[in-house]
Amino acid sequence: MSDNKKNKKEWPLFEVFVRSKNGxxxxxxxxxxxxxxxxxLENARDxxxxxxxxxxxxxxxxxxxxxxxxxxxxxxxxxxSDKVYRHPTFYDLPDEVKHM
Amino acid sequence: MSxxxxxxxxxxxxxxxxxxEKIEPKDWMPEKYRKTHIRQxxxxxxxxxxxxxxxxxxxxxxxxxRRKVALLAKVQDEAGHGLYLYSATETLGISRDEMFEQLHxxxxxxxxxxxxxxxxxxxxxxxxxxxxxxxxINQVPLCNTSFGPYARAMVRVCKEESxxxxxxxxxxxxxxxxxxxxxxxxxxxxNRWWWPSLMMLGPxxxxxxxxxxxxxxxxxxxxxxxxRQQFIDQTVPQADILGITVPDEDLKxxxxxxxxxxxxxxxxxxxQVVKGHGPCNKERMQTRVNAWENGQWVRDAAMAxxxxxxxxxxxxxx
Amino acid sequence: MNKDFLIKYIYGIADNALILxxxxxxxxxxxxxxxxxxxxxxxxxxxxxxxxxxxxxxAQLSEKEITEDDIAFLRTEREYLNVLLVEQPxxxxxxxxxxxxLFDHFHFLLLxxxxxxxxQTLVAIAKKSLKEVSYHKRFSSDWIKRLxxxxxxxxxxxxxxxxxxxxxxxxxxxxxxxxxxxxxEGIGVDVSKLKETxxxxxxxxxxxxxxxxxxxxxxxxxxxxxxxxxxxxYLLTDMQxxxxxxxxxxx
Numbered sequence: 001m002s003d004n005k006k007n008k009k010e011w012p013l014f015e016v017f018v019r020s021k022n023g024x025x026x027x028x029x030x031x032x033x034x035x036x037x038x039x040x041l042e043n044a045r046d047x048x049x050x051x052x053x054x055x056x057x058x059x060x061x062x063x064x065x066x067x068x069x070x071x072x073x074x075x076x077x078x079x080x081s082d083k084v085y086r087h088p089t090f091y092d093l094p095d096e097v098k099h100m
Numbered sequence: 101m102s103x104x105x106x107x108x109x110x111x112x113x114x115x116x117x118x119x120x121e122k123i124e125p126k127d128w129m130p131e132k133y134r135k136t137h138i139r140q141x142x143x144x145x146x147x148x149x150x151x152x153x154x155x156x157x158x159x160x161x162x163x164x165x166r167r168k169v170a171l172l173a174k175v176q177d178e179a180g181h182g183l184y185l186y187s188a189t190e191t192l193g194i195s196r197d198e199m200f201e202q203l204h205x206x207x208x209x210x211x212x213x214x215x216x217x218x219x220x221x222x223x224x225x226x227x228x229x230x231x232x233x234x235x236x237i238n239q240v241p242l243c244n245t246s247f248g249p250y251a252r253a254m255v256r257v258c259k260e261e262s263x264x265x266x267x268x269x270x271x272x273x274x275x276x277x278x279x280x281x282x283x284x285x286x287x288x289x290x291n292r293w294w295w296p297s298l299m300m301l302g303p304x305x306x307x308x309x310x311x312x313x314x315x316x317x318x319x320x321x322x323x324x325x326x327x328r329q330q331f332i333d334q335t336v337p338q339a340d341i342l343g344i345t346v347p348d349e350d351l352k353x354x355x356x357x358x359x360x361x362x363x364x365x366x367x368x369x370x371x372q373v374v375k376g377h378g379p380c381n382k383e384r385m386q387t388r389v390n391a392w393e394n395g396q397w398v399r400d401a402a403m404a405x406x407x408x409x410x411x412x413x414x415x416x417x418x
Numbered sequence: 419m420n421k422d423f424l425i426k427y428i429y430g431i432a433d434n435a436l437i438l439x440x441x442x443x444x445x446x447x448x449x450x451x452x453x454x455x456x457x458x459x460x461x462x463x464x465x466x467x468x469x470x471x472x473x474x475x476x477a478q479l480s481e482k483e484i485t486e487d488d489i490a491f492l493r494t495e496r497e498y499l500n501v502l503l504v505e506q507p508x509x510x511x512x513x514x515x516x517x518x519x520l521f522d523h524f525h526f527l528l529l530x531x532x533x534x535x536x537x538q539t540l541v542a543i544a545k546k547s548l549k550e551v552s553y554h555k556r557f558s559s560d561w562i563k564r565l566x567x568x569x570x571x572x573x574x575x576x577x578x579x580x581x582x583x584x585x586x587x588x589x590x591x592x593x594x595x596x597x598x599x600x601x602x603e604g605i606g607v608d609v610s611k612l613k614e615t616x617x618x619x620x621x622x623x624x625x626x627x628x629x630x631x632x633x634x635x636x637x638x639x640x641x642x643x644x645x646x647x648x649x650x651x652y653l654l655t656d657m658q659x660x661x662x663x664x665x666x667x668x669x
Contacts, residue, residue, distance in 0.1 A: 008197075
C-alpha cells in the first residue's frame with residue numbers, strides 16, 4: 001500500500017473541445033483525466049458525447065495550453081477598447097446609401 | 101501585499117460579483133472564496149459519486165429491460181456529473197486524487213441522503229422522484245452562481261438531469277397503478293424517503309452557518325427553509341396524483357400563506373447521519389475505498405504504458 | 419414455416435449480449451476511474467439495446483403472447499443459450515477486459531457476416547450493432563495493450579485472465595442444431611468459418627501487448643446447449659429476482 005502510494009502518478013488532465021455539427025467551431029466542453037491522448041479521445045467520446053452532442057473531438061493536455069494572465073488584462077485587452085474606428089458604426093453615412 | 105491592498109482587491113471582487121460578473125479560475129480571489137468553493141464543489145461531486153451506489157444496488161435486479169437501461173443511463177450520468185464537478189473544482193488548484201483522499205478519509209462530506217438503504221424497487225422510484233426533485237431545487241440556482249466553471253458544469257448537469265426525476269416518477273406511477281402489493285411498496289418507499297428528502301435541503305436557517313456568505317457569492321439564492329417550502333409545495337400535489345400519502349400528520353394546506361404547513365423534522369436523526377452514524381455510511385465509504393484501491397494497479401498500468409509509448413516516440417524521432 | 423429454429427438462433431446471439439451486459443452492469447459505480455466506469459457502462463447499455471432489438475423480434479416471431487421481458491427474465495437456466503465466456507464473473511479488472519476482448523473480436527466478425535443474412539431484421543440489427551461493437555473492440559484491445567505492456571503487476575494479471583478465459587473461446591465457433599438450420603436457410607452465420615480469422619486477430623493484439631498467446635488442448639463448452647457454469651444460477655437469481663418474486667406484474 002505504502003509502496004503504491006509512492007509510485008502513484010495521477011493521470012494528467014486533458015481539455016476537451018467538441019464540434020457539435022459540421023459548420024460550427026470546436027467549443028470547449030470540459031476536461032477529464034486520461035493516461036494518454038488516445039485514451040483522452042475515447043474518454044471524451046464516452047463522457048461528453050453520450051447524447052449525440054458531437055461529430056468531432058479535440059483533446060489537448062491542459063499543461064500544454066498557454067493562458068494569458070488576468071493580472072495583465074489591462075495592458076492585454078483595454079487598449080483595444082477605444083479603437084472605435086475598427087467598427088462599422090464609427091463611420092457616418094447618409095441614410096440613402098443602402099447595402100453598406 | 102499589504103492588508104489595505106487586499107481589502108481593496110476584495111472590494112473590487114465583491115463589486116464584480118454584485119454586478120453579476122463571473123469569476124474565472126485565474127482571476128484574483130479571496131482565499132476564503134477559493135476554500136469555500138473547493139469545499140462545496142467537491143462535496144457536490146462526492147455526492148454524485150456516492151449517490152451512484154444506492155441506485156447501482158438495483159441495476160442487476162431492475163424488473164424490465166426498459167427500466168434497466170434507464171437506470172444504467174441515470175447512474176452513468178451521475179458518474180459524468182461527478183466528473184464535471186471534480187474537473188471544475190480542479191481549476192481551483194486541487195487535484196482529483198486529493199479530493200478522493202479527503203472523501204475516503206472522512207474529511208470531506210457528501211449528501212447524507214445516500215446513507216439510507218435501497219431495499220425495494222420502489223426506492224429507485226422514490227429516489228428519482230424525491231431525491232432528484234430536491235436536488236434540482238438546490239441545483240437550478242447554481243447555474244447562475246458566481247464562479248464560472250461551477251456555473252458551466254451546473255448548466256450541463258441540470259440539462260442532463262431533466263430525465264432523472266421523470267424516470268423516478270414514472271416508476272412510482274406504474275407502481276401506484278399496479279396491484280395492491282405494488283401500491284403498498286410505493287407507499288412504504290415514500291414513508292421512508294420523505295423525511296430524509298426534506299433534510300436534504302439543509303439545516304434550518306437559524307442553524308445554518310454559511311447562508312449569508314453563500315448568498316453574497318451566489319452559491320445560494322434562497323435560504324434552506326425557503327427551498328424546503330418550495331419542495332413541499334410542489335411535491336405534495338404529485339403525491340396526490342399518485343394516490344399515496346405523505347407521512348406527516350401535520351401536513352395541511354394553509355390558505356393564508358399559500359403554502360403547506362408541515363410537521364417537525366427530526367434534526368437529531370439528520371446530525372446523526374451527517375456525523376457518520378447513518379444506516380449505510382460505513383458501507384458506502386468502504387465501497388468507494390475498495391473501488392479506488394482495487395483500481396490502483398489499473399491506473400498505474402495505463403500511466404506506465406503511456407510513458408513507454410512516449411519514450412518510443414522520442415526514440416523514433418532521434 | 420416453423421420459426422422455432424430462428425427464435426432459438428436469435429436467443430443464441432442475444433443471450434450473449436444480455437449476460438455480458440448484466441456482468442458489466444455489476445461494475446457501475448465500482449470502476450478504477452470515473453472515466454472507465456462511464457465507458458464500461460456505455461458498453462453495457464449498447465449490449466442491452468441490442469438485446470431489446472433481438473428479443474422484440476423474437477417475441478414477434480413467437481406464436482405465444484410474449485414480450486421482450488418474458489424472454490429476458492422468465493426462462494429457466496437451461497433455456498439460456500449464451501456461451502460460457504460471457505457469464506464468467508468480474509474477478510478483477512483484468513478479467514473484465516480479458517472477457518470483453520475475447521468476446522468483442524468474435525462479436526465483430528459475427529455481426530460483419532450477419533449483414534449478409536436473408537433475414538432483413540437481423541441485417542438491420544447487425545448494421546446498427548456493428549458500429550457499437552467496433553468501438554467495444556477498440557476499447558478492449560487498447561486496454562489489453564495497456565495492461566499487457568504496462569507494469570509487471572498488470573502484465574501478470576492480464577496474462578492470468580487471458581490464460582484462464584482461453585478455454586471458453588473454442589465454444590464461440592460451435593454450431594448447435596438450430597444454428598445449422600439457420601445457416602442452411604441463409605439466415606444464420608456459419609461461425610465455424612470465423613475461427614481462423616478470430617485467432618489470428620486476437621493473437622496479433624496479444625503479441626503487440628507483449629503477452630503470450632495461450633496454447634491449449636482442452637476447451638470447455640456447454641452454454642450454447644444451456645449447460646452453464648455454476649456462476650450462471652447466481653447471475654439469474656439477481657436478474658430474475660423481481661419477475662420471480664412478483665409474478666405477472668407490470669413495472
